[in-house]
Amino acid sequence: MLDDDPQALRFARDALASRGYTPLVTGDARELPRLLRTERPDLVLLDLVLPGTDGIELLQRLPELADLPVIFISAYGRDETVARALEAGADDYIVKPFSPTELTARVGVALRKRLAPGPFVLGNLSIDRARRRVTVDGRTVRLTATEYELLRVLSLNAGHVTTYDTLLRRVWAGRLYAQPQLVRAFVKKLRTKLGDDPADPTYIFNERGVGYRMPKPGQV
Secondary structure (H helix, E strand, O other): OEOOOHHHHHHHHHHHHHOOOOOOOEOOHHHHHHHHHHHOOOOEEEEOEEOOEEHHHHHHHOHHHOOOOEEEEEOOOOHHHHHHHHHOOOOEEEEOOOOHHHHHHHHHHHHHHHHOOOOEEEOOEEEEOOOOEEEEOOEEOOOOHHHHHHHHHHHHOOOOEEEHHHHHHHHOOOOOOOOHHHHHHHHHHHHHHHOOOOOOOOOOEEEOOOEEEOOOOOOO
C-alpha cells in the first residue's frame, strides 16, 4: 500500500494482517517501483493524492502495474473522480473513511478475479491470458509479442478508453521512439489479423484523438 498518511497505512496494515495477508506499506512514491520489482505483490492499494504526483499518474506511468489489480483509496468520492480512476485502469475505488471489513472484502474480490480470471471472450474472440493464446472462431491467431501485449492491455481495460499515453507506457514502456502513430500502425496490423473491420469494428474501437476501446464481454 502507498499512502503518505501514516495513520492510514497503520490502519490498512493492521486490517489486512488480521485477515492473513502480508501487507507491505510505504509513504514514499519513489519506493513503489522497487517494491513492485523485488516483492512482486499480488495487489496494490494506491492513495489518489500523493506529494509530487498522484495515483492515476503512477498507474499510467509504471508498466509493472499493468498486470496487477489496483485499488485506489481516497477521501475524494465525487463521481467524476471515481470515473477518472476507473477509466485509467483501476479495479476498484474505496472512499475514506472505510471499515476494515470493507477494505478486506474489496481486496478479496479483486484477488479472486486475478487468481481465476478465465479467458477473455468477446463475441468470437477469445484471449487465454494464462496461455498467451488468441483465437477467433476457434482459429488460432498468430501475433507478435508486441501485438499480443497491445491486445492484452486493451482487454484488461475493456469497457474504458485506453489512451495513447497509457498504451505507450504499458506496451512500449515509454520508449523515446514510441509515438501515437506507432500505436495506430500496430492497431491496424492487429485488426487485420483479428478480421476486425475498422469501418465497422467489433473488437477495437477508435476514440479519435484519444486512444482505443474494447467492449466488455457480453457487449458484442
